[in-house]
Amino acid sequence: xxxxxxxxxxxxxxxxxxxxxxxxxxxxxxxxxxxxxxxxxxxxxxxxxxxxxxxxxxxxxxxxxxxxxxxxxxxxxxxxxxxxxxxxxxxxxxxxxxxxxxxxxxxxxxxxxxxxxxxxxxxxxxxxxxxxxxxxxxxxxxxxxxxxxxxxxxxxxxxxxxxxx
Amino acid sequence: xxxxxxxxxxxxxxxxxxxxxxxxxxxxxxxxxxxxxxxxxxxxxxxxxxxxxxxxxxxxxxxxxxxxxxxxxxxxxxxxxxxxxxxxxxxxxxxxxxxxxxx
Numbered sequence: 001x002x003x004x005x006x007x008x009x010x011x012x013x014x015x016x017x018x019x020x021x022x023x024x025x026x027x028x029x030x031x032x033x034x035x036x037x038x039x040x041x042x043x044x045x046x047x048x049x050x051x052x053x054x055x056x057x058x059x060x061x062x063x064x065x066x067x068x069x070x071x072x073x074x075x076x077x078x079x080x081x082x083x084x085x086x087x088x089x090x091x092x093x094x095x096x097x098x099x100x101x102x103x104x105x106x107x108x109x110x111x112x113x114x115x116x117x118x119x120x121x122x123x124x125x126x127x128x129x130x131x132x133x134x135x136x137x138x139x140x141x142x143x144x145x146x147x148x149x150x151x152x153x154x155x156x157x158x159x160x161x162x163x164x165x
Numbered sequence: 166x167x168x169x170x171x172x173x174x175x176x177x178x179x180x181x182x183x184x185x186x187x188x189x190x191x192x193x194x195x196x197x198x199x200x201x202x203x204x205x206x207x208x209x210x211x212x213x214x215x216x217x218x219x220x221x222x223x224x225x226x227x228x229x230x231x232x233x234x235x236x237x238x239x240x241x242x243x244x245x246x247x248x249x250x251x252x253x254x255x256x257x258x259x260x261x262x263x264x265x266x267x268x
Contacts, residue, residue, distance in 0.1 A: 159246035
């Protein structure tokens with residue numbers, strides 16, 4: 001296990017835990033951005049540079065900022081000290097998460113076929129990805145464009161102030 | 166060289182953290198953050214399996230992650246718009262207080 005991976009893994013997991021347990025929602029959003037940066041670094045480590053950069057662009061640049069805006073618009077950054085952060089049935093949710101985690105861990109640890117060597121590095125250039133997107137994956141690409149347009153219009157319509165009747 | 170199971174274990178932990186957050190926090194925005202974490206854990210799995218797969222010249226894993234990132238962006242935009250609309254109607258984002266349809 002390389003030390004770079006260890007450092008990135010600890011960084012990512014610590015900021016993910018921070019994003020889930022902190023009280024102030026702005027702090028949570030900033031921790032989330034750190035988690036996204038860690039995952040992007042892991043992508044780059046895995047030879048998928050384009051995906052890592054897209055991750056930084058989309059998640060750190062757009063989604064994290066969007067979440068900060070939503071927190072500010074709903075005035076929910078500070079929970080008053082008398083208020084609970086976790087729901088009343090938190091033990092149920094935590095139990096489900098622990099059961100899921102142990103199931104996946106057992107499956108990963110027990111499976112013998114996962115101990116394969118790393119394939120030899122491929123040169124994944126942006127040109128290759130672009131050619132694939134424009135030839136083999138042209139239909140999914142168009143559908144994705146349609147979906148993003150529909151989602152954008154839908155988000156604007158939903159969040160628009162309603163007219164008084 | 167990092168073995169494949171290390172990446173899978175890391176993504177399993179990320180998924181569990183996101184799931185726990187989405188199921189236990191009261192604020193709707195935190196639930197959305199948990200869902201984003203789970204999506205990222207799945208993306209990490211896709212890239213790891215692509216990198217350690219038999220045939221990394223075929224870009225299926227990378228393409229899946231690129232489309233998944235686009236889906237996640239659309240989902241975050243619509244989800245946050247819904248949360249803002251809910252806040253405008255009943256002045257709260259705590260999910261246990263949004264019970265107008267409770268029988």
